[in-house]
Amino acid sequence: MIAYIIRRILYAIPILIGVNVITFFLFFVVNSPDDMARLHLGDRYVTQQAIDNWKAQRGYDRPLFWNSEQRGLEQFRDTIFFDNSVKLFAFNFGQSDSGRDIGSDIRQRMWPSLAIAVPTLLVGLLINISFALLVAFFRATYIDVWGVVICVVMMSISGLFYIIGGQFLISKLLHLVPISGYDTGQEAIKFLILPVLVGVISGIGSGTRWYRTIFLEEIGKDYVRTARAKGLNERIIYYRHVLKNGLIPILTGVVVILPLLFMGSLIIESFFSIPGLGSYTIDAINRQDFAIVRSMVFLGSVLYIVGLLLTDISYTLVDPRVRLES
Amino acid sequence: MALPFDYVLLKTDLLFYLLIAAILLYAWYASRHEHLQAPWREVVRKPLGMAAAVVLGFYLAIAVLDSVHFYPALDETDSSGQTRYATEIISLFDLLAGTLREQQEKTYSAPFATHLYGKEMMEHPDGRTYRDYPRLEYGGAHLDDPGADKSADLSRRVLMGLFEGLIVWGVIIAALLLLLSRKYCRSIRDSFVLVLKGRTPVPWRVILSALGALIVLTFVCINLSKGYHIFGTDKVGVDVFYQALKSIRTGVLIGTLTTLVMLPFALVLGVMAGYFRGWIDDVIQYLYTTLSSIPGVLLIAAAALLLEVYMATHQEDFESLVLRADMRLLFLCLILGITSWTGLCRLLRGEALKLREVDYVEAARAFGVSDTTILARHLLPNVMHIVMITIVLDFSGLVLAEAVLSYINIGVDPTMESWGNMINSARFEMAREPIVWWSLASAFVFMLGLVLSANLFADAVRDAFDPRIRQEMS
Numbered sequence: 001m002i003a004y005i006i007r008r009i010l011y012a013i014p015i016l017i018g019v020n021v022i023t024f025f026l027f028f029v030v031n032s033p034d035d036m037a038r039l040h041l042g043d044r045y046v047t048q049q050a051i052d053n054w055k056a057q058r059g060y061d062r063p064l065f066w067n068s069e070q071r072g073l074e075q076f077r078d079t080i081f082f083d084n085s086v087k088l089f090a091f092n093f094g095q096s097d098s099g100r101d102i103g104s105d106i107r108q109r110m111w112p113s114l115a116i117a118v119p120t121l122l123v124g125l126l127i128n129i130s131f132a133l134l135v136a137f138f139r140a141t142y143i144d145v146w147g148v149v150i151c152v153v154m155m156s157i158s159g160l161f162y163i164i165g166g167q168f169l170i171s172k173l174l175h176l177v178p179i180s181g182y183d184t185g186q187e188a189i190k191f192l193i194l195p196v197l198v199g200v201i202s203g204i205g206s207g208t209r210w211y212r213t214i215f216l217e218e219i220g221k222d223y224v225r226t227a228r229a230k231g232l233n234e235r236i237i238y239y240r241h242v243l244k245n246g247l248i249p250i251l252t253g254v255v256v257i258l259p260l261l262f263m264g265s266l267i268i269e270s271f272f273s274i275p276g277l278g279s280y281t282i283d284a285i286n287r288q289d290f291a292i293v294r295s296m297v298f299l300g301s302v303l304y305i306v307g308l309l310l311t312d313i314s315y316t317l318v319d320p321r322v323r324l325e326s
Numbered sequence: 327m328a329l330p331f332d333y334v335l336l337k338t339d340l341l342f343y344l345l346i347a348a349i350l351l352y353a354w355y356a357s358r359h360e361h362l363q364a365p366w367r368e369v370v371r372k373p374l375g376m377a378a379a380v381v382l383g384f385y386l387a388i389a390v391l392d393s394v395h396f397y398p399a400l401d402e403t404d405s406s407g408q409t410r411y412a413t414e415i416i417s418l419f420d421l422l423a424g425t426l427r428e429q430q431e432k433t434y435s436a437p438f439a440t441h442l443y444g445k446e447m448m449e450h451p452d453g454r455t456y457r458d459y460p461r462l463e464y465g466g467a468h469l470d471d472p473g474a475d476k477s478a479d480l481s482r483r484v485l486m487g488l489f490e491g492l493i494v495w496g497v498i499i500a501a502l503l504l505l506l507s508r509k510y511c512r513s514i515r516d517s518f519v520l521v522l523k524g525r526t527p528v529p530w531r532v533i534l535s536a537l538g539a540l541i542v543l544t545f546v547c548i549n550l551s552k553g554y555h556i557f558g559t560d561k562v563g564v565d566v567f568y569q570a571l572k573s574i575r576t577g578v579l580i581g582t583l584t585t586l587v588m589l590p591f592a593l594v595l596g597v598m599a600g601y602f603r604g605w606i607d608d609v610i611q612y613l614y615t616t617l618s619s620i621p622g623v624l625l626i627a628a629a630a631l632l633l634e635v636y637m638a639t640h641q642e643d644f645e646s647l648v649l650r651a652d653m654r655l656l657f658l659c660l661i662l663g664i665t666s667w668t669g670l671c672r673l674l675r676g677e678a679l680k681l682r683e684v685d686y687v688e689a690a691r692a693f694g695v696s697d698t699t700i701l702a703r704h705l706l707p708n709v710m711h712i713v714m715i716t717i718v719l720d721f722s723g724l725v726l727a728e729a730v731l732s733y734i735n736i737g738v739d740p741t742m743e744s745w746g747n748m749i750n751s752a753r754f755e756m757a758r759e760p761i762v763w764w765s766l767a768s769a770f771v772f773m774l775g776l777v778l779s780a781n782l783f784a785d786a787v788r789d790a791f792d793p794r795i796r797q798e799m800s
Contacts, residue, residue: 018616026628035635152785156722156778158729160749161770168756266623267730282734285627293628300621308619 001316008312012305016089019301024085027290033060033080036290040097058097058291059083084294093295098287102295106277112182113264113276115192120199121261124207125254127200129247132211137238139216148212154205162202163271170194180273195272199265215246248318255311259303263296331396332411336652338579338659339393345586346390365711368790373529375786377536381779384540388571389578392419395648415648419575423568426551429464431563434755437764438554440466440476465555483553487546494545495538502530558764561751570768572743577776580659580728580738581721587663592670593713597705599671600678601697610675618668623731629661630736651739658731658738662724670716677709711791718784722777729773745769 037054038046055061062080087094093102135147171179177194218224219242227237264278273279277296284292356362369375397411398421420427434443441459449455461467469475506526507517524531547567550556557566599610633654637644644650681687681704690700731737732746740747748769755762 014612015616015619018612019620022616022620023628026632035639039635039638152781153774153778156774156781157770158726158745158749158773158777160729160733161766164749164753164756164766172756260621263621266734270734281624281627285631286735288631288634290631293624293631297620297624297628300624301619304619304621 005309005313008309012309015305016302020085020088020298023294023297024081027294028080028084036060036097039288058095084291088295088298094291096284096291097289102292105280105292106295106299109275109277109280110262110264111276112188112274113269113278114261115188116195116199116268116274116276117261117264119192119196120203120265121254121257123196124200124203125250128204128207128211129243129250131204131208132215133238133243135208135212136215136219136242137234139219148209151205151209151212154202155209156205157202159202159267162198163268166194166198166201167271170197180271182272182274191272191274195268195274199268211246211250214249215242218242218246221245252311252314252318255314256304256307258310259306260300262303263300330399330409332399334395334397334415336393336395336648337656338583338652339395341583341586341656341659342389342393342579345582348586362710365790369786370528372786372789373532375783376529376533378779378782378786380533380536380540381775382783384544385574385578385776385779388419389575391422392417392572392575393579394418415646417575419571423571425464426565426568426571429555429565431462431464431555431559432460433559433561433563434762435462435465435555435559435563437556437558438465438476438480438550439558440469440472443762462555465559466553468553479553480550483549484546487549488542490549491538491542491545495534495541498537498541499534502534506530557768558762560765561755566748566765566768569743569748569765570745570772573745573748573769573772574776576655576738576742576744577725577728577773579655580662581724581780583656583659584662584666584724585717585720587660588667588670589713589717591663592667592674593706593709596671596674597678597701597709600675600680601682601701601705603679603682607675610671614668614671617664620665622665623734625665626658626661626731627734627736629657633657647739647741651742654739655742658728662727666720666724670713673712673716674709677712678705681705681708711793714791715784715788718780718787722780722784725773725777725780745773 033055034051037051037060041050041054052061060080062083084094091103093106096102096105131147135144138144138147167179170176171194177190180191182188182191224237224241227241262277263281264274264276266278266282268274269276269278270282280292281296283289284296356366395415395417397413398416400410400412416427432442435441436443439462441461444459445457446460447455447457448460461472466472466476466479469479503514503517503521506512506521507514510517512520520526521530521534547556551565551567555565555567557570560566560569595610595613599607637650637653644653687700687704690704695703728737728744729746729749732744733750737746738744748765752762752766752769755765
């Protein structure tokens with residue numbers, strides 16, 4: 001087991017290097033620091049002097065990969081690649097283009113993101129599983145047919161409409177909770193209710209439909225038929241057999257997104273002006289802050305790879321039949 | 327000879343034509359091969375799927391009309407007697423929509439309104455000034471007394487639309503019945519009864535109902551839009567109905583071109599990885615794992631920033647707004663394709679892994695058939711059902727993604743009509759008093775129509791093509 005985990009972690013390293021090289025090429029080779037400076041300084045007719053200053057402030061005036069003016073190891077270390085990409089491996093994100101420390105920003109902003117993402121995930125799972133079980137229980141009746149139709153309709157509505165509709169209905173018409181904003185401590189709860197609610201509702205359509213097929217697949221299996229032949233009543237079959245076995249693919253499917261919860265939700269956070277990592281990313285995109293976007297790309301990839309690793313491990317934990325070697 | 331138009335071929339237009347040609351080619355090919363015909367015959371028999379297909383057809387038709395671009399000729403000629411062309415690129419759809427495009431008001435106005443949204447200072451003929459809602463320039467301008475005449479005028483137009491629509495529908499039904507009775511050698515009366523009772527193998531009753539509803543709706547809208555702004559006007563007075571219709575092309579193009587862009591990569595790499603195994607497999611797996619581990623939105627954002635920089639440094643290449651928007655649309659399709667091909671590639675690799683062990687492939691290898699021939703003749707045709715299912719399933723997701731991306735400003739160009747841009751502007755309109763709800767509502771209706779019908783059609787296609795589901799049903 002431990003040997004397997006170590007091998008998987010080693011396997012992740014070339015992928016991370018790949019991600020790093022891709023982002024480096026996107027941000028420094030495809031468009032040069034000169035272009036970035038020009039975009040940031042805004043003016044088309046900006047002087048070369050101003051561009052050089054901007055680059056020098058951020059250390060972008062050094063060579064890309066190889067600094068021949070230095071000696072020894074410094075030839076490699078005093079370059080843009082080392083400073084901006086290699087250091088990411090140590091989670092040293094450096095400074096944003098506007099001069100703030102990205103690492104401390106991230107540490108501070110991940111809590112609001114988690115405060116939204118974790119309840120959304122848990123409540124959403126609970127609701128989706130119950131709905132799916134209900135629909136599967138009434139399979140091949142009108143409840144099932146209409147349940148699926150409602151799911152498809154809910155899937156077909158863009159998440160933006162849920163957010164705008166929720167804000168309008170609950171905050172503007174009914175005045176139940178504030179439209180947007182965030183606060184620390186106990187006060188945060190009233191700001192969190194609406195985003196969580198919207199997040200859960202917008203996920204019901206696809207979630208319920210997906211889990212329903214999982215449960216139906218379980219119901220069609222031989223052991224359920226055996227249980228029925230034994231004379232077990234339907235309720236026990238559902239709770240003791242179908243639900244338990246159906247949870248395996250559902251929960252292992254959830255594991256992969258667990259680490260990504262840190263990243264928060266881009267849209268919900270920016271709509272509700274919650275100071276999490278999602279709105280941080282969006283702000284960076286809008287302000288064209290390359291350093292932040294680069295860090296978030298790297299962080300997101302790391303978390304995704306961790307998620308894949310956790311998924312594989314959780315498979316082996318819940319289902320001993322899965323062999324690690326293959 | 328001077329043409330009445332100067333044709334322009336945008337890059338996305340070209341790709342869209344290619345896509346349509348590919349679809350037609352596939353249809354022609356499938357109609358000659360029984361194993362491809364069979365699942366499609368099953369799709370055609372599903373009532374819900376076919377009703378969705380009719381709606382999709384309407385959207386697609388508008389997208390095609392909107393993809394033929396040209397500079398219209400102006401009335402005047404220049405000094406050497408040559409026809410002069412307008413500087414603005416318009417499409418065939420704009421030509422048909424005609425008045426809809428040109429009838430621009432000053433600012434917001436509600437659906438079917440005759441007066442502007444906000445009060446303005448106006449002058450009486452005798453010189454006194456007062457504040458009131460001014461009349462619209464076009465919406466209901468033909469009415470002398472809007473308060474009294476409007477409802478009568480509206481119902482007259484609706485009735486006219488109903489009447490015209492029913493006539494067209496009737497003609498289509500008659501033509502269909504004629505064809506059906508020819509094909510099965512029945513009397514027209516018998517065909518009519520069969521269709522009416524829903525006893526035909528192809529659900530003609532459902533198809534015709536959906537078609538009828540859409541045709542009548544179209545004619546009612548045409549009639550109404552000649553005198554009113556059906557969905558009101560937006561901040562700068564552009565008809566919202568026209569905007570929503572123009573957005574169809576953006577949505578459909580993103581949903582289809584993205585697939586067209588990614589398909590060759592996913593197909594070739596996925597099948598090769600599964601078939602050759604070894605180091606080729608390792609390299610391809612490494613490639614798609616790396617790409618898929620970068621969060622899609624961030625990769626798109628990074629690419630959008632790059633394009634911004636590129637366009638800022640190459641301004642001379644994008645002198646026209648349409649060309650600029652077109653470039654951004656194409657780039658968005660490309661980058662969406664790059665982020666979304668990995669899923670299909672993984673599926674295809676898995677399928678190819680299974681197929682290479684199948685007896686007929688081993689037999690072919692034993693006979694000394696070359697790898698390329700085995701790939702082309704035995705593997706590719708047998709993974710096509712996965713490709714088909716993925717294409718239709720991805721479509722609706724891509725249309726929804728466009729809205730979200732445009733909202734974060736990394737989607738299509740802000741000057742381009744798209745549902746995402748409409749929703750984006752609606753954010754601030756909802757905060758107005760009284761609220762401006764019509765932009766949001768029309769984006770909602772049009773988007774729901776496209777995405778819902780795409781989802782329903784995708785379900786029908788998946789049920790027919792997925793061998794696992796087919797086994798369960800038989």
